[in-house]
Amino acid sequence: MQETTANKVAAHATSSFTEHLQRDRPELLPQYAPFATGTSAGQPPAVPHATTIVAMTYAGGIVMAGDRRATMGNIIASRHIEKVFPADQYSVLGIAGTAGIAIDLTRLFQVELEHYEKIEGTLLSLDGKANRLGAMIRGNLPMALQGLAVVPLFAGFDTAAGVGRLFSYDVTGGRYEEQEHHAVGSGSMFARGALKKLWRPNLPEDEAISVAVESLYDAADDDSATGGPDPVRQLWPVVYAVNRAGARRVSDRELAAMAGNIIESRAAARREA
């Protein structure tokens, strides 16, 4: 077919930032090619890992929380890392897995959503955002097969349906909608156990935040790669609440009070586990 100007213009019209980079500046994209040689599968290089993200629905929205520890083998690589990020006005993204790749992916995802919004003049639907993230995770599959996996948890307020929704992913980009609550990362099985006992339908926002902090506390109790609340350094989890009004980062003051209550009640119970 003849390549007319109109055809060319139409073919180049994209609202996707990633597509634009692939075409015009491919060197700026994260390099998803597998390593040539040197490192064999199963022996990834020692890089920081981020762990344990929890998310749950509550009356009118969702809450997502992440601890602040990154580990490199048996070493604590960082006590200040942040693993939960606002993706746009109505959604948040939590990351577990290889920290460097996950943070890069988050940055690209944030620009992707903002770019779409500015070009089209409207927000992407929540399902659209979730699918886009799945495609980006699949792009990382060669690295994941070598042990550098990123497993995100995505949650947001669906403005069309008027409810908060949660999505989990596997390393192939498979997208699974979760009901009620979910957790990812090495401490997730302990966090999930806590969520099962503490969560109930239609929690008020402050109770949901408190449940998120307590389930992270339980994860930190049993998983060495998850950091608990740190009163010495005044470090608390990163918690976001998203509802009809948008995403809000819960202040350190609120979190300090909630973490204080949890530590106090556990100390008062004087129980081993």
Next chain:
Amino acid sequence: MTQQFYVSPEQLMKDRADFARKGIARGRSVIVISCEDGIALVAENPSPSLHKIGEIYDKIAFAAVGKYNEFESLRQAGVRYADVRGYSYDRDDVTARGLASVYAQSLGAVFTAEQKPFEVELAVAEVGASQDLDHLYRLTFDGSIADEHNFIVMGGQADKVSGAIEGGWQRDLPFAAAIRLAVRGLVTDNEAPDLPAKALEVAVLDRSSESNRGTRRAFRRLSNQDVVELLAEES
């Protein structure tokens, strides 16, 4: 053999400039005003979805008059330029000056090399921490660029509208007053005595978006309802 007619470069450029000016003069005006709360952008535009004003980046907005498809393609190119730059360096490294010079180059290239020049006039506005740090750039169809102060008026009857704005502009105007001033200016270019909110497109670059709304993105489009309320405040 047919021989090509000789046209002098001066004549050629003049013809192109006249052609572009005629195209721009047919459109309605757009006003960009720097004021105390930030930068207000006001356009006469009956369409609720085909915008003349748009967001480019955190502190940068775009306004245009002329042919829609031409300035829309420039707006999208601007968003791509800014997003790539912010992604590869840092969000702070995206400036209106950089964007304006890219626009100037593309407009200049189209004006001299293409079949027909773009029939557009653009404004690139960047809101700063204080009014002295605001940047307003005006770009015309031939790629010339001007660093303006206080306000920019573009479009059909720009001279008349500009006179009206000049008379009312003050340094410490809040958004509401700046927008009302702009609307009064737009009316001078009109047969009808006043403009309904429906026929207006209004957006602002909020100087204190970080402290007030907790976001770096200063651009905010005002809804019809907001505009109705703003205009009704006048007494």
